[in-house]
Amino acid sequence: MSNESLANLLKEERRFAPPAELAAHANVTAEAYERAAADRLGFWAEQARRLTWAEEPTEILDWSNPPFAKWFADGRLNVAYNCVDRHVEAGHGDRVAIHFEGEPGDTRSLTYAELKDEVSRAANALTELGVRTGDRVAIYLPMIPEAAVAMLACARIGAAHSVVFGGFSAEAVASRIQDADAKLVITADGGHRRGKPSALKPAIDEAVARCPQVEHVLVVRRTGQDTAMAEGRDVWWHDAVDRQPAEHTPEAFGAEHPLFILYTSGTTGKPKGILHTSGGYLTQAAYTHHAVFDLKPETDVYWCTADIGWVTGHSYIVYGPLANGATQVMYEGTPETPHQGRFWEIVQKYGVTILYTAPTAIRTFMKWGDDIPAKSDLSSLRVLGSVGEPINPEAWIWYREHIGGGTTPVVDTWWQTETGAMMISPLPGATETKPGSAQRALPGIAATVVDDDGREVPDGGGGYLVLTEPWPSMLRTIWGDDQRFVDTYWSRFEGRYFAGDGAKKDDDGDIWLLGRVDDVMLVSGHNISTTEVESALVSHPKVAEAAVVGAADETTGQAIVAFVILRGTAHEDENLVAELRNHVGATLGPIAKPKRVLPVAELPKTRSGKIMRRLLRDVAENRRLGDVTTLTDSSVMDLIQSKLPTAA
């Protein structure tokens, strides 16, 4: 990737100072950057003291065998104790941990005291089912409290969980169960999605048929639908868990004891089992949740809309918020059920103060129209977060205006399954924010942008995002494949972690993420980022969402093909394509003008909401579609292909 062409196509001049009130009482101020810069390891040792250790660590980082890191290695702790019991012991047992909102409208609130009992019973049940410290447990559940309980019960007994998105195919589940060699699977009869019960257990039956090492399947009854139970293998959660004693003594494990494996699909090859361990992971999940959301556990109501099957659900529904004693909302269903205002009704009902969601959701809300959030009282909100993809400046502004009432800071948080916790983000009480930029590495984190040869680019330059120092919540390896861990992340640039994202630095040195490097387009010798062209399209009033790919082209090498979703009020007419092409030309320059613009009704997305450009490239280049197993809805591709007269 050459620097000059990626640099500064997009000019975004809007700036937003933190609200005075928030800045005055912020958990973390700009001073933290200086403190961490002066003594990075000391800073993290201080953050580790947020946790309750059975044995306090005296070591901070062991980097004697890079890239295999150990953090706080001689410390011992129990992660579930930190997320649950210690809050009860501190007198907060009556505080609500989870306000659960089921899609059909059923609700349930669990206090920390109740959560402690539930986790203890589940831990006892897992032990009775033969799960031991060091084993792996696969979890395939809808967004119900039992998902968090199951994860914490595993953590409590020192068994690593491997959560798989509910709704992944039997094949995808089977390969993950096999790779992790899980002996127990926790699932449900089904979950509620889009207004109806959707079965989960049949996929597990099919998957487990191929996994002889699975001894038991523990099944939560959620929907009540007919469910086949295999004699001797399958057990109902209410039979196995409810009768257990609510007492369970948490054992302390070493800080480097495995906590979970989470599979990332990757674009090619077999999914990578990202391994996270205990003390460093929990330290950074808790610190970032405290710092980036300015969480005040006594008064805030926090809501992260992610699914538990995504790393965001691990770090910012389960581990970070619960370690911090937060009160949070957990919602089972989809945002349009029973109507498109469901999220905003939930915010109003629970008085949500901190909302964490993804650009894909924000663009969908933009498409549905401003009048929908306007029907609810959203004045409780004080911090808005974004994660998962680069957020287009126009979507950022819409989020701030229509959800945040024009005053609430937006924190755009960059991180990955591999990083375990947030790495680059504004601090809501300290940072003057810029729409579309994640801005600056958090205190204690070291990130920069380098060119092809690994040289740091100057301010204004573009290239690859790298992390230059180890961090507490970093992945420890790829499960069962140390060599792939080294090759994938630590070989591209000597001694530095290669994130796989393109990025640029602006004139202030702030970082702008430009999408996966696999997605960068090469047009007439110029590197052009898909993110920037998409943001230019989304800045047109008729466009809600855009996905851009480079398709092989005889004259220009690659030509830009744009798939666009129009806003609710806009419709397709004969001038639209020319209008959008000219708009991109005027915003970014003629080189970035798409050759083709195709209005579509939907875009292919993963279950965490990321656009799968690889599949759109297949369409644009008239190829057979590649692997679609991680798509939310594979019928989307048929719809898109039918729009294209030339596509096979």
Ligand code: 6R9
């Ligand atoms: C947390 C999560 C990681 C990839 C990452 C990048 C993209 C995530 C982003 C962002 C720009 C942000 N990404 N957050 N890009 N700005 N704020 O999403 O983990 O599912 O492993 O994906 O997501 O491309 O490399 P994961």
